[in-house]
Amino acid sequence: xxxxxxxxxxIKPLSICLIGGGGFIGSHLCEKLMEETSHKVIxxxxxxxxxKHLFNQSCSWFNxxxxxxxxxxxxxxxxxxxxxxxxxxxLAAICTPADYNTRPLDTIFSNFVDAIPVVKYCTxxxxxxxxxxxxxxxxxxxxxxxxxxxxxxxxxxxYLLKEDAxxxxxxxxxxxxxxxxxxxxxxxxxxxxxxxxNGLKFTIVRPFNWIGPRMDFIPGVDGPSxxxxxxxxxxxxxxxxxxxxxxxxxxxxxxxxxxxKDAIEAVVLMIENPSRANGxxxxxxxxxxxxxxxxxxxxxxxxxxxVSGVSEADLSTVDISSKDFYGEGxxxxxxxxxxxxxxxxxxxxxxxxxxxxxLEATLSxxxxxxxxxxxxxxxxxxx
Numbered sequence: 001x002x003x004x005x006x007x008x009x010x011i012k013p014l015s016i017c018l019i020g021g022g023g024f025i026g027s028h029l030c031e032k033l034m035e036e037t038s039h040k041v042i043x044x045x046x047x048x049x050x051x052k053h054l055f056n057q058s059c060s061w062f063n064x065x066x067x068x069x070x071x072x073x074x075x076x077x078x079x080x081x082x083x084x085x086x087x088x089x090x091l092a093a094i095c096t097p098a099d100y101n102t103r104p105l106d107t108i109f110s111n112f113v114d115a116i117p118v119v120k121y122c123t124x125x126x127x128x129x130x131x132x133x134x135x136x137x138x139x140x141x142x143x144x145x146x147x148x149x150x151x152x153x154x155x156x157x158x159y160l161l162k163e164d165a166x167x168x169x170x171x172x173x174x175x176x177x178x179x180x181x182x183x184x185x186x187x188x189x190x191x192x193x194x195x196x197x198n199g200l201k202f203t204i205v206r207p208f209n210w211i212g213p214r215m216d217f218i219p220g221v222d223g224p225s226x227x228x229x230x231x232x233x234x235x236x237x238x239x240x241x242x243x244x245x246x247x248x249x250x251x252x253x254x255x256x257x258x259x260x261k262d263a264i265e266a267v268v269l270m271i272e273n274p275s276r277a278n279g280x281x282x283x284x285x286x287x288x289x290x291x292x293x294x295x296x297x298x299x300x301x302x303x304x305x306x307v308s309g310v311s312e313a314d315l316s317t318v319d320i321s322s323k324d325f326y327g328e329g330x331x332x333x334x335x336x337x338x339x340x341x342x343x344x345x346x347x348x349x350x351x352x353x354x355x356x357x358x359l360e361a362t363l364s365x366x367x368x369x370x371x372x373x374x375x376x377x378x379x380x381x382x383x
Contacts, residue, residue, distance in 0.1 A: 003037070005273050006348065013038040014271070017081050019072060019118060020045055020091030024215045025132070025207075025260070027051045029089075032264045034061040039271070042081055043067045045092075049222075050214050073114055082121040087271065089130045090118050095180065096216070098228035101329045104179040111183035116190065123194045128201040128278070130270055133188050135161065135208045135285065135336050136181040139169040144334040162339040163206070163281040175331035188281070195279065203270050203277045208285025208338045212260030212358060213365035221373045228325075231255075235297055236366045239304045240374045244318035248325050251294030251317070254335035258286040259358035262351045269347040276346045283338035286351035289358075290337060299359060307364045308371070 003011045016033070020026055022045030030051050033039050041064065043051065048067045055067065072078050072092055082088050094103065094110040115131070122129040143150075143158035152158050160166075168185055170178040194200040216233035217223025218240065228234065238245045266284050270277040291299065297317050305312040322330040343349050 003272075006269070006276060007273070011037075011272050013040065014086040015040045015042065015084065016271070017042045017044065017085035017088040018091070019078075019088065020093065020132075021089075022046070022048050022051050022067070023091060024050070024212075025210065025263070026091050027214055028212070028260050028264050029267055030054055030065065032268060034059070034065060037268070037272075038064070040064045041066075042085060044070045044072065044078065044081065046071055072118070073109075078117065079121045082118070082127060083125045085127060087128045087130065088118065088122050089132070089267075089271075090115060091132050093132070093184075095134065096228070096230060097177065097180075097330075098326055100177045100180045101327050104176045107179045108183045111180060112187050115187045119187070119191055119194055119200070122202075123198050123200045126199070126201075128203075128274060129191065130203045130205065130267075130277075131187070131191055132205045132207065133184045133281075134181065135206050135283070135338065136333070137168055137185040137188065137206065138166055138333070138336065139178065139181055140171070140333045141335060142167070142169070159335055160337055160339050161283065163283055163342055166339075171331040174329060176329040177326070177331045201274070201278045203279075204281040205267065205270070206281065206283050206338075207258070207263065208283060208336060209255050209257045210260050210263045210284075211257050212362050213369075215260070215362070218366075218370050218374070220377055221370055231293060231296070232257075232362065235300050236363065236370075239300065239308075239310075239315065239363070240366065240370055241378065242310075242314065244316045245297040245301070246320045246325060247294055247297060247317050248320060249322050249332070250319050251297060252292055253332050254290055254292050254337075255296075256285050256287055256290045256337055257296075257355055257358065258284065258289065258351055259353035259361070262286070262353050266343065266347065266349045269349055273347060280342065280346055282343045282346075283340060284343060284349075285336075285338035285340070286353075286355075287337050287340060288351070289355040290335070291355065299356065300363065303356065303359045304363050304367070307360060308367045 021043035027050040094107045138161045141159040143153040191202050211232045216229035219227050235245045301315040
């Protein structure tokens with residue numbers, strides 16, 4: 001059945017080179033593209049664990065998806081795969097806050113240096129690029145520099161983040177937490193420069209805390225025992241183990257959260273409406289789902305008790321300093337609320353899912369997927 005873009009034109013099947021397509025976002029995007037479109041996807045990643053269910057020969061889309069185990073740092077096949085594709089989407093990144101302090105060089109290389117060849121190949125072969133950046137490029141809000149109870153902190157002009165107007169304000173160099181944000185901002189500037197000077201057709205995506213099933217890893221179960229994933233997986237891990245949820249510096253930082261299913265709908269609109277998406281930078285988030293980390297923890301405790309049958313009385317939180325949790329060099333932004341004017345105007349997209357609903361879907365998945373494995377891991381005697 002024919003499908004049509006936002007301008008009423010028939011959508012033709014594309015060949016999409018999806019770099020980092022085996023991860024959290026990539027796995028959901030692959031599912032959407034296979035189930036609802038006719039596009040072909042060439043997945044590039046170092047692991048296919050989260051997408052291996054899509055390679056069953058009985059699937060109707062079996063001949064439309066292929067996987068290449070490639071580390072883009074040092075594999076000559078990358079250029080040829082970009083050249084044979086109509087569109088490249090780059091999701092590859094180190095994007096875990098704990099790594100920004102402990103692995104700043106890897107973080108900078110992954111998010112800037114390793115992305116340069118991707119941009120170069122797209123420019124040289126005149127292929128379109130959708131590059132995933134981050135809401136962290138905004139750094140701190142203007143309002144965060146005002147006195148704590150200053151009335152202008154509540155003025156949207158001092159905290160609402162706009163793609164084409166908000167400044168990018170980072171902490172001092174010794175706060176290595178900003179290595180990620182700086183690398184992401186610099187690759188954005190490179191992409192923008194390639195467009196201005198060499199005609200690269202691009203779209204930049206700035207995700208605002210996309211969460212849902214398959215996000216990150218659960219330490220010691222499907223990831224390193226000593227690893228620290230992002231906040232949702234951190235809290236999930238605590239809940240699954242019956243441990244207090246750790247609130248860094250009291251959990252006062254504010255964030256907005258977007259359900260991955262809503263986010264993927266926005267990405268598909270970008271893929272299939274190049275005339276509206278090319279040359280654009282898009283915030284993709286849900287301003288209605290704003291909470292402090294303390295409020296998020298309390299909500300997750302309530303929802304997890306509902307989906308797991310564990311008593312709320314057995315679940316709790318505990319405060320921990322950012323230094324003890326992340327180590328020296330950590331710094332944080334106060335709040336991140338996206339202005340949604342541009343994506344709504346260009347693509348007509350708005351988020352749908354409430355925070356409580358997306359937490360219920362996610363924690364149901366986490367409990368079903370991991371609870372038995374964690375019980376088994378806990379019950380094993382330590383050597």
